[in-house]
Amino acid sequence: MPDTAELIRRSKTGSGVNAPGADARLWIATAGKGGAGKSVLTGTLARVLARRGHRVLAIDSDTMPGLTQSLGVAEPETCALLGAAEKPEGGRWRLRPGVGPARIVSRFTTQAPDGIRLLQLGKADKDGLAPVAGAVSAFLDFVYRINEAESLRRWAIIGDLPAGPRHPGAGFSAYTRLYVVVVEPTSQSALTGRRIASLARNHLGADVLLVASKVANPAGRRRVERLLGEPVDLEIPLDPAVVRAEREEVAVFDAAPDAPVVRAVERLADAVQARTLGR
Amino acid sequence: MRIAVAGKGGAGKTTVSGTIARALGRAGHEVIAVDADVNPMLGISLGLGMDDTERLAAVRQGLDTGQTDHEPTIEGMLERFGADAPDGVRILVASRVDMPDSGCGCCATTADRLLGAVESEGRTVLGDLEAGTGVLARMKPGSLDVVLVVANPAPKAIEVARRAVETAVARDCRVIVVANRVKDAEDLEAIRAVLGDQEIVVICEDPIISQADAEGLAPIDLDAEAPGVLALVALGERLAAAPAHAG
Numbered sequence: 001m002p003d004t005a006e007l008i009r010r011s012k013t014g015s016g017v018n019a020p021g022a023d024a025r026l027w028i029a030t031a032g033k034g035g036a037g038k039s040v041l042t043g044t045l046a047r048v049l050a051r052r053g054h055r056v057l058a059i060d061s062d063t064m065p066g067l068t069q070s071l072g073v074a075e076p077e078t079c080a081l082l083g084a085a086e087k088p089e090g091g092r093w094r095l096r097p098g099v100g101p102a103r104i105v106s107r108f109t110t111q112a113p114d115g116i117r118l119l120q121l122g123k124a125d126k127d128g129l130a131p132v133a134g135a136v137s138a139f140l141d142f143v144y145r146i147n148e149a150e151s152l153r154r155w156a157i158i159g160d161l162p163a164g165p166r167h168p169g170a171g172f173s174a175y176t177r178l179y180v181v182v183v184e185p186t187s188q189s190a191l192t193g194r195r196i197a198s199l200a201r202n203h204l205g206a207d208v209l210l211v212a213s214k215v216a217n218p219a220g221r222r223r224v225e226r227l228l229g230e231p232v233d234l235e236i237p238l239d240p241a242v243v244r245a246e247r248e249e250v251a252v253f254d255a256a257p258d259a260p261v262v263r264a265v266e267r268l269a270d271a272v273q274a275r276t277l278g279r
Numbered sequence: 280m281r282i283a284v285a286g287k288g289g290a291g292k293t294t295v296s297g298t299i300a301r302a303l304g305r306a307g308h309e310v311i312a313v314d315a316d317v318n319p320m321l322g323i324s325l326g327l328g329m330d331d332t333e334r335l336a337a338v339r340q341g342l343d344t345g346q347t348d349h350e351p352t353i354e355g356m357l358e359r360f361g362a363d364a365p366d367g368v369r370i371l372v373a374s375r376v377d378m379p380d381s382g383c384g385c386c387a388t389t390a391d392r393l394l395g396a397v398e399s400e401g402r403t404v405l406g407d408l409e410a411g412t413g414v415l416a417r418m419k420p421g422s423l424d425v426v427l428v429v430a431n432p433a434p435k436a437i438e439v440a441r442r443a444v445e446t447a448v449a450r451d452c453r454v455i456v457v458a459n460r461v462k463d464a465e466d467l468e469a470i471r472a473v474l475g476d477q478e479i480v481v482i483c484e485d486p487i488i489s490q491a492d493a494e495g496l497a498p499i500d501l502d503a504e505a506p507g508v509l510a511l512v513a514l515g516e517r518l519a520a521a522p523a524h525a526g
Contacts, residue, residue, distance in 0.1 A: 064442070188320045
């Protein structure tokens with residue numbers, strides 16, 4: 001299994017992970033209960049992988065705002081994906097002629113730092129998702145047809161799922177090969193983690209990486225493991241830098257690159273690369 | 280009276296729902312607690328524990344698997360699929376996602392339809408909603424009397440709460456913002472700055488509630504006199520004393 005430095009070297013020289021024909025996709029979805037830290041981990045992981053030389057597509061399928069801040073980009077006023085869809089008179093929403101997964105990434109995503117592309121489902125307002133129905137339709141077309149795009153084969157695709165098992169259950173995360181299941185030391189978070197891990201392993205054939213989050217002390221990790229009924233793969237510390245960054249509306253990756261939480265996400269990136277590239 | 284509890288994931292919806300349901304039950308009200316989240320957790324804060332919560336049958340799956348004859352009435356569903364929690368509270372889990380669902384997750388007996396249909400005359404129906412505003416946006420105007428919008432003092436939770444308030448107001452509901460896990464004046468000010476136009480009830484950060492969540496217990500069972508629990512009991516009394524929805 002190549003170490004991180006080796007992966008970076010190979011990705012930069014194009015002789016390894018990014019070489020034509022190499023199946024170098026990192027398809028990751030971050031899942032867990034609300035408040036466990038999914039968005040912070042997803043956004044920061046995307047930034048870390050992008051800095052390591054991956055071309056990163058970040059998928060935000062939450063109908064509430066969340067991922068933009070930890071990526072370090074402003075929440076777009078209008079959903080970029082709306083432009084990909086059209087609704088013929090009396091018909092249903094569909095992709096505009098000539099628009100497929102690759103075109104969606106190049107034309108209907110938002111640019112984030114480090115070359116990251118952000119694909120967003122669209123946000124709900126008081127009328128629910130009705131105002132962004134076109135974007136929802138395009139989003140589903142995209143995730144179900146993602147394999148068609150040869151040019152996306154070398155991208156790292158990272159999805160931030162909404163709280164709970166609904167999206168993995170509905171197959172909205174069809175791109176996912178590895179679920180990063182984020183669990184904080186509470187009973188509700190652990191039960192959610194158990195459910196998502198079981199769904200991913202037993203029904204979706206995906207690999208699971210269990211992460212204990214918001215760990216304040218060794219007892220926190222032990223509590224997560226006891227409530228989950230199995231050991232976790234790594235832990236992310238409870239870090240005040242996250243709260244500060246949220247209050248200041250900036251990405252923790254930009255505001256505090258040496259914060260313990262960012263260091264921990266670098267270890268998460270190592271684990272993710274090992275699990276997805278090493279097989 | 281029909282009450283729904285909404286907010287961002289992790290804001291404390293389930294803890295608020297479970298504790299108010301128990302308090303109303305303890306005070307002698309007939310309470311139907313509807314777990315309207317496909318990731319059902321309400322059993323834990325009602326005091327059933329993690330394992331029994333995991334075993335609760337969900338209405339939709341019971342019907343879908345054909346293990347049971349079609350149940351034509353909501354009251355029948357309550358009878359057959361509901362479970363008893365302490366203080367006389369009856370819990371009904373609307374739906375749970377255990378398997379990849381090739382079809383539409385919105386069909387069959389949905390949380391919003393079920394919550395809107397349980398008879399609320401003479402009893403309290405309390406729905407613990409899924410994170411975000413999806414279920415609320417699908418509720419018909421007039422089907423809910425009160426929406427409790429739970430916000431902890433984090434920017435994203437406050438933004439989700441703002442959207443939930445808009446969604447509830449558009450459906451003619453009385454809205455009460457539950458400012459949850461408030462540690463200091465700065466926390467409360469962060470919530471007031473965005474949601475100050477609404478009726479606000481403050482629940483202070485309470486280590487007993489955190490401990491209950493860590494251990495999978497109902498806060499009201501761990502310490503019924505804890506400040507956070509007492510504040511939720513008082514909110515329950517206030518709801519019970521209010522007249523039903525006036526439209």
